Amino acid sequence: MGDYAELPGVRTWYETDGTSGEPLLLLHGGFCTNDTWGAQRADLAAAYRVFLPERRAHGHTPDVEGPLTYQAMAEDTVAFLERVVGEPAHLVGWSDGGIVALLVAAARPDLVRKAVVIGATFRPAAECWAEPGMLDAMTPDSADLAFFREMYEAVTPDGAGHWPAAAAKTLDMWRGQPTLTAEDLAAVRAPTLVMVGDDDMMTLEHTSALYRSLADARLAVVPGASHLVPLEQPGSVNRMILDHLAQDTVETMMPVRRAAGESGNAAAA
Numbered sequence: 001m002g003d004y005a006e007l008p009g010v011r012t013w014y015e016t017d018g019t020s021g022e023p024l025l026l027l028h029g030g031f032c033t034n035d036t037w038g039a040q041r042a043d044l045a046a047a048y049r050v051f052l053p054e055r056r057a058h059g060h061t062p063d064v065e066g067p068l069t070y071q072a073m074a075e076d077t078v079a080f081l082e083r084v085v086g087e088p089a090h091l092v093g094w095s096d097g098g099i100v101a102l103l104v105a106a107a108r109p110d111l112v113r114k115a116v117v118i119g120a121t122f123r124p125a126a127e128c129w130a131e132p133g134m135l136d137a138m139t140p141d142s143a144d145l146a147f148f149r150e151m152y153e154a155v156t157p158d159g160a161g162h163w164p165a166a167a168a169k170t171l172d173m174w175r176g177q178p179t180l181t182a183e184d185l186a187a188v189r190a191p192t193l194v195m196v197g198d199d200d201m202m203t204l205e206h207t208s209a210l211y212r213s214l215a216d217a218r219l220a221v222v223p224g225a226s227h228l229v230p231l232e233q234p235g236s237v238n239r240m241i242l243d244h245l246a247q248d249t250v251e252t253m254m255p256v257r258r259a260a261g262e263s264g265n266a267a268a269a
Contacts (some may be wrong), residue, residue: 002034002060005053007079009072013060014053014084018045022113023089024245026052027077027097029119031148033155036094039234040241047242048090053080053126055100056167057166062157063113068169070178071096074103081111090245091190092116094230106150106187113244115192119200119227120210122180128206135174185213193244195237197225218244228250 001014015034024044028038034052044050055073057063077100081089089112095099098120105112121128125135138144140163149167153160192214196207198221211219220240223228230237250258 004060005084007065007076007083007224010061010064011055011057011081012056012080014051014075014080017041017052018048021048022076023087024048024050025077025081025085025089025091025101026050026098027091028054028058029054029095029097031058031145031152031167033093033151036231039231040092040238043092043234043238044092044241048114048245050086051080051089053084055079055096056171059152060155060157062167063162063166063169067175068166069104069172070099072212073100074107077104078111081108083191088113090114090116092241093117093120094118095120095227102180102185102188102192103178105190105192106184109187109189112190114245115188115190116195116244117192117210118195118230118237119202120194120198121202121206122178122185122210122213123206125174125175128202130201134201138171140164140171140173182209182213185210186215188214189216191244193220193240194218195220195222195229195240197222197227197229197232199224199226200203200229201227218250236240 002013005012028036029036034054037052041050044261054061056076057068088111091101091104098117103119105115126132144197145167149163152163156162194204194207194211194217211217222233222236225232
């Protein structure tokens with residue numbers, strides 16, 4: 001079951017799962033709905049109070065006037081944390097949701113306990129996608145987006161005919177956003193697990209740069225996985241998420257980047 005939260009920026013649809021534990025937000029990817037978290041919900045809800053907001057122009061949440069931006073979606077998420085959750089939460093974001101999680105963690109560290117970002121970027125597609133030409137082939141009516149179009153049309157309050165406009169906004173956003181720097185990422189103080197498939201849409205070099213720019217980070221490159229790693233290997237992904245959220249410190253036998261302590265990661269990078 002779900003409900004709407006009347007937020008300043010947009011009337012936001014959200015669902016909840018689990019009845020006890022610390023709050024945890026699941027932030028879906030671009031073009032997606034909460035259905036894509038189906039392989040994670042039960043495992044995470046067994047230990048946490050899970051909140052699943054659908055962002056503007058996605059799923060049951062309507063589009064709003066103007067372009068789609070990560071900054072606006074991050075502001076919506078901050079408002080959701082303040083008005084619906086009411087306390088700091090863990091953020092688990094996949095793809096676009098991971099970008100939103102990073103922006104929220106950088107701007108409002110008081111609202112973020114720990115973070116997990118899966119297949120996330122901090123620069124526009126041309127600078128981080130393994131095959132930037134993929135974006136040129138994507139159009140609202142292309143076969144590549146048929147699955148997402150059907151998912152959107154089934155639940156959007158804007159009507160199926162709004163898909164071309166909503167899809168075009170997302171594609172435009174990917175071309176020019178996000179535009180974060182290493183200095184911006186260094187503002188993220190929450191312990192963060194950076195996860196990526198070894199054959200992800202995002203280059204491993206870009207993911208490594210993201211990991212190295214964060215002050216307190218762990219890196220997981222999942223073998224035999226693509227950008228859809230939460231669907232392909234849910235057992236491994238869920239275990240890594242739960243382990244990260246439960247672990248207070250990282251202790252290894254031969255630390256290098258962590259030799260000066262977790263707080264020294266950014267400087268060591």
